[in-house]
Amino acid sequence: MRSRTTSAPATTSPTESRIGTVLIELSTPGIIYVFFRQKWIILGCLSFFLFLAITYCLIATSRYQADAAVVVNLNRQLTGDVAGDRSAAQTQAGTDELVNGYTLVLQSDELAAEVINEVGFDKMYPHLYEQQVAPKTWSLGEFLGLHGKTPMESAIYRFTTKDIKIEILKESTVIRISLFNPDPQIAKRALGVLIDRYLEKQGKIGRDPQLAFVQTQVAIYKKQVADAQAAMEAFQTKNHISSMDEETSYLLKQRSDLETQLATNKVRMEEDQRRSTALTDQLKTLKQTVDLHQEDRDAALDAARAQLVDLQVRQESLSTGFGPNSPAAVETRAQIAKVQNFINSYPSRTPLVQSAPNGTYQATQTSLLQTQADLQGALKAQPALETQIQGITARLAERSHEQAAYQDLVREYQVGDENYRAYLQAVQQARIADDLNKSQGTTVAVYDPPHMKSSAPTRPRTALIVAGGTFLGLLFGISGAFLREFWDERLNTPRQVNALLGLPLLGTMADFDRPAFVPGERR
Secondary structure (H helix, E strand, O other): OOOOOOOEOOOOOOOEEEEOOEEEEOOHHHHHHHHHHOHHHHHHHHHHHHHHHHHHHHHOOOEEEEEEEEEEOHHHOOOOOOOOOOOHHHOHHHHHHHHHHHHHHHOOHHHHHHHHHHHOHHHHOHHHHHHHHOOOOOOHHHHOOOOOOOHHHHHHHHHHHHHEEEEEOOOOOEEEEEEEEOOHHHHHHHHHHHHHHHHHHHHHHHOOOOHHHHHHHHHHHHHHHHHHHHHHHHHHHHOOOOOHHHHHHHHHHHHHHHHHHHHHHHHHHHHHHHHHHHHHHHHHOOOOEEEOOOOOOOHHHHHHHHHHHHHHHHHHHHHHHHOOOOHHHHHHHHHHHHHHHHHHHOOOOOOOOOEEEOHHHHHHHHHHHHHHHHHHHHHHHHHHHHHHHHHHHHHHHHHHHHHHHHHHHHHHHHHHHHHHHHHHHHHHHHHHHHHHHHOOOOOEEEEEEEEEOOOOOOEOOHHHHHHHHHHHHHHHHHHHHHHHHHOOOOOOOHHHHHHHHOEOOOOOOOOOOOOOOOOOOOO
């Protein structure tokens, strides 16, 4: 049996982890103890992955690497800038985009097919060549109508995706090209052919001026720009406009002013109607002539009555416009009450027999006539304002259609002008290309001729693969060791017994399952 211990209550420290009923020590001694106990799992995983790595290195086809480099000369790049000024396309982002365009030609299927055919299909890919020359046999996929790649297509795919590596050096226009092949001589020769055919193809691309075509296009788009500009001017003359935006803004402002006048005129009409009604009711309560009683000839009483009429008219307007409970309406009612009390409390006089025209009646009648005249003027102005607003609204709608048509003309002019400028720049580019064509110039040059990187194979990368196998073996081995230790419910150390039982440690005893002495065994 295992050693037995007794220990006191204890708590799990921050460097310990409990899984189930077993305490795992995360300290350095505890980790070393786990490694020692589970060493066969770690060694087994390490051996397995190392075996896989070494086996792959032994059975993988060794490939040699040939390197070369070309440089893109942007100073001879065919831009339309004859003066040689640096444009926005020659910033770092523009330079990277241009160089990336050159790499696409290097990775094209057409160029790969030319290299394979020139070097020899049977020399570069003998196993695929054997498939091509072998007698044709029917397969299940062909019987079902499923056609795969031909041997040449497979060779091109392998060449562009696996056997060639393109790298653009950082912050430069140098393109480094690497080519891999099991035969070092074939690798070097294929890379040389690749660069030669690439320079020829790039030269054809860069030296195809098409000067006559772009000059014809320049003339066509120049005429389109002139026609579009003439159409814009004719449209402006026909519609009597100099600026669409300014006229639209003026019409909108004019309509806004008329709408404000219309709203003000409506309010004025309502006020005049209410005032006319109040004055008419007031006239009904007055007489055209009055007896010359003493109180009627009193100037204070006449003034109080006239003030009462004005206050009543004002009260009616305030109640309608601001509400009967507004402060102004309440104050006006209070003033009406005071004037009415004054008139009621005014001492009576001895009436006289003589009569005369009523001044209050005449003043009220004059106010009524003036109010009715204002009301008639407002009523006549209302249709005129509405007609003007409708006319401006219709003009704005018409102007909106005109503006849409005008915008179409503007867009046509802009498109034509943009095409004209583009082809004008293309003429300059074609002229430069024509000069380069005469001098057999190109924008790409060989920076580093094809050469072997090493006399030894560079693929597979034995050191990297073995290191990766070692890392994976240790990773899976250590993970498996800890996983097994976590799920092991046996108590293996005094510290685990102490933490689990919570009793003080008194001592340990040896494992009695194994005899202390075995005959014939060396001690």
